[in-house]
Amino acid sequence: MKAVDYVDLVVPKGQFVAIVGASGCGKTSVLNMMAGLVSPSTGQVLLNGKPVVGTSRSVGYMFAKDGLLPWRTARANVSFGLEVRGTPREERNRRAQALLEKVGLGQFGNAFPSQLSHGMRQRAALARTMAIDPEIFLLDEPFAALDAQTKVVLQEEFVRIWEESRKTVVLVTHDISEAVAMADRVIVFSPRPGRIRADIMIDLPRPRDIEGIRYDDKFVKIARRVWLELGHSH
């Protein structure tokens, strides 16, 4: 059973790419190949010209589940990646605290995940992903499990932080407006086995107002085009 068929995709450094497709179209499989979590049965994945073998420490990965360790405080969770890289305790605590503040959790460093709301946990997960200062962010529907309002707030937060650093991002999502509002480029996948059906550049200005841009004419046109490319006839 093939998840994806023929996918040829080049992501230039610093680009924010969103992959959109129906569930089961293999978009997560492609992301997991980029992350080195699974290897492609044929073909290869290159990162800076080198084949991806296993997980890489220069990649930050985020998924719909927060993956926070329930026995660690928010701060200890954020510093997990630094801890496994051997960063001294003092420095990692300092950096974890700075990142918690960046995602609006400055007051919650000592809270356990069970004491945080859904949105707060996903913020902590975002801080954990940023703590290792990855070259590339791979995001697998990181906002999918959140309620509508928290989702927009977190999307805004992510884009605001991203616009400061402009790291390469690959975002997998089934949410068209999320893809168009956040990304520089949207790749539309066909249903299983996944193939690239369209490659659309999003020339909306930056910095972007993730919520407000949804009412922009240009945004609406692009979103509509993505919708049609997904195979819907009207």
Add this chain to the structure above:
Amino acid sequence: MKNIVNLTDKTLPQAASHPVKARTPLGENQLAITATQIAIALSALGIWQYSVEAGWIDRFFLAPPTEVFAFLVQYARSGELWRHGSVTIQETIMGFLSGSILGVLCGLAIGWSRFLDRVFTPFLTIFNSLPRVALAPMFILWFGIEMTSKVLLSFSLVFFIVVVNTEAGVRSVESDLNMMARVTGANEFQRFMKVVLPGAVPAIFAGLKIGVVYALLGVVVGEMVASRAGLGQQVVEYSNTYRPAGVFGTLAVLAVIALVLNFLMLSAERWLMRWKEV
């Protein structure tokens, strides 16, 4: 919109008619619960006492609570309680510690390694389904009537329980946590130490809590089969010499030991899993 307004209008007067301070439900009233428990315990003891004194039950078969109590006072004063009790406690602790330490280590190894899991699972299933207390006479034969045989019997009970629970604990660690650790750059050793081991703690403790009960059980059974000292040996001696007060008194001491061991386990568990309490 209109419907919602009507709904609140209807429920409001009803809510207001309730007293301002709600009464504590019976299930939350600690005083009522404790009082009922004491009442039950006292009436059970009272019925027990009265049924012997009224002659419903022969003193030959059942000693009344007052006699059991008198026995315990005398037992403690003579130093016999300590002499036998300390043997049982020592054997239990040694059996429990050796069984649980080795059990946790083997359980972690089996839970972590797919190879070891597939090799040992059939053996574990066989040993676990075997009623190992039935081996008590053989343990006496192999290891003598001193403490060694009891410690080993106790060990054999605790070990398999803890292995199986630890293994289940390792497997119960959520796959997202393992995935998070991998993509965040943890190597396999770090993933084991920082994700799998702490993640298995709740299940390990579930095993240890059962294990501590079985540790005492193994020791008492071993002592009952053949021993020079220990509370199990005392139970047999008192029942063979038709002294029910001695049997019940010794059982009361064993119950206290079991409660203390349980309490220690619960305290350790609470401390290790303080993240669970919110």
